[in-house]
Amino acid sequence: MSAAQIGLDAVSVRLGAQAALMGVSLRIAAGERVALVGANGSGKSTLLRTLHGLVPPTQGQVQQAPGVRQAMLFQRPHLLRLSALNNVALGLWLDRARGLSWAAAKVLALQALERVGLLSVAQQNGRQLSGGQQQRLALARAWARQPDVLLLDEPTASLDPHAKREVEALMADFASSEERALTLVWASHNLGQVKRLATRVVYLEGGRLMADLPVADFFNPAVLPACSPAAHAFVQGELS
Numbered sequence: 001m002s003a004a005q006i007g008l009d010a011v012s013v014r015l016g017a018q019a020a021l022m023g024v025s026l027r028i029a030a031g032e033r034v035a036l037v038g039a040n041g042s043g044k045s046t047l048l049r050t051l052h053g054l055v056p057p058t059q060g061q062v063q064q065a066p067g068v069r070q071a072m073l074f075q076r077p078h079l080l081r082l083s084a085l086n087n088v089a090l091g092l093w094l095d096r097a098r099g100l101s102w103a104a105a106k107v108l109a110l111q112a113l114e115r116v117g118l119l120s121v122a123q124q125n126g127r128q129l130s131g132g133q134q135q136r137l138a139l140a141r142a143w144a145r146q147p148d149v150l151l152l153d154e155p156t157a158s159l160d161p162h163a164k165r166e167v168e169a170l171m172a173d174f175a176s177s178e179e180r181a182l183t184l185v186w187a188s189h190n191l192g193q194v195k196r197l198a199t200r201v202v203y204l205e206g207g208r209l210m211a212d213l214p215v216a217d218f219f220n221p222a223v224l225p226a227c228s229p230a231a232h233a234f235v236q237g238e239l240s
């Protein structure tokens with residue numbers, strides 16, 4: 001397996017009185033598509049936020065290979081009351097490390113909108129787009145920043161089935177892009193989606209990592225019970 005791009009080393013996170021993660025170790029290599037699954041409150045969001053540096057570990061270390069760029073998406077995108085185009089362009093323009101002119105930022109933003117199929121609504125207010133369009137806009141904004149790793153916290157949870165499929169298709173497309181394949185790490189309550197998109201599945205329970213398996217093993221009833229009875233019980237519960 002190639003060298004890890006990002007990871008956690010024996011990470012524990014305490015949020016108030018709650019142990020949200022306990023001793024989680026994880027190594028993720030470039031090009032992997034890792035789905036985080038588990039019941040509500042099992043620690044999926046905390047794991048993503050810790051990887052993204054939004055939550056400091058109480059114990060352990062967050063690892064990131066030099067030069068790796070990350071972007072994170074949430075269940076409901078945080079959009080500004082601006083056109084779709086300006087929602088993407090502003091972040092690029094404000095990124096001082098890039099030193100882009102406003103005109104150059106808009107050119108890149110238009111390319112990103114085209115990438116997610118939103119060119120026709122470039123001038124519409126981002127907050128007035130449909131839920132699915134808003135999430136695609138958030139994907140355009142992330143894509144424009146040229147990340148190596150995309151972290152997504154239940155990106156399709158509040159979308160209707162059609163919009164869900166569109167966002168999934170974009171995630172798959174980003175992950176297999178020939179010019180720049182992204183590593184995906186996302187939390188999902190949708191096991192069908194996990195089966196369709198993931199190469200690897202991490203199961204969390206009560207803040208602990210209880211299974212970390214290739215997707216084929218995770219969904220193989222002859223393999224999972226022996227590897228992780230807890231994960232097997234979760235999958236059975238979800239499918240019943």
Ligand SMILES: Nc1ncnc2c1ncn2[C@@H]1O[C@H](COP(=O)(O)OP(=O)(O)OP(=O)(O)O)[C@@H](O)[C@H]1O
Binds near residue numbers: 015
């Ligand atoms: N800000 C906070 N303060 C205190 N406890 C928190 C906070 N945020 C989360 N927690 C607790 O930490 C634990 C892990 O929560 P987390 O949101 O990571 O789980 P999750 O698997 O993402 O859940 P969900 O599927 O509902 O999004 C839960 O017990 C939760 O109640």
